[in-house]
Amino acid sequence: MSQTVQSLSPAAFKAVIADKSVQLVDVRTAQEYAQGTIEHALLMDVSSVDFEQEIEKLDSSSPVAVFCHSGVRSLYAATVLAERGFPAIYNLTGGIINWQ
Structure with missing residues (x-):
């Protein structure tokens, strides 16, 4: 996997997304997104x-x-983003179920 992809703990992920230059993307379905997401996340269903x-x-x-x-799914999405040349991609280890 590309070194541009980093899987982060919820605490580290929280610190990264505090930087407003980081684009936050929820790659779940619209139904999952509607049940609750992380504030300011854009919905882009990877499936x-x-x-x-x-x-x-x-x-x-x-x-x-x-x-x-x-x-x-987010790790797969991160790989696609890395292939597209994004400078840094952060993946939330364990997903939103690990977030709270």
Whole structure:
């Protein structure tokens, strides 16, 4: 895996997303997102056929923090973002279930 992807503990992830230049992306489904997300997170469903087009809405020169339910889908999304050349990608280890 690319060294641009870092999996972080909830505490480290919280510190990273406190930086307003970091783009926060929830890669779960709209239904999961509606049940609650992290404040200011953008919804980009990684399982959607439009995911690759959604990525183009992000600023590719800024870091991105991604999360999902348990950390599996977000790790996949992080890999896709790394392939697109984002400078730094942060993945929430254990996903949103680990967040509280």
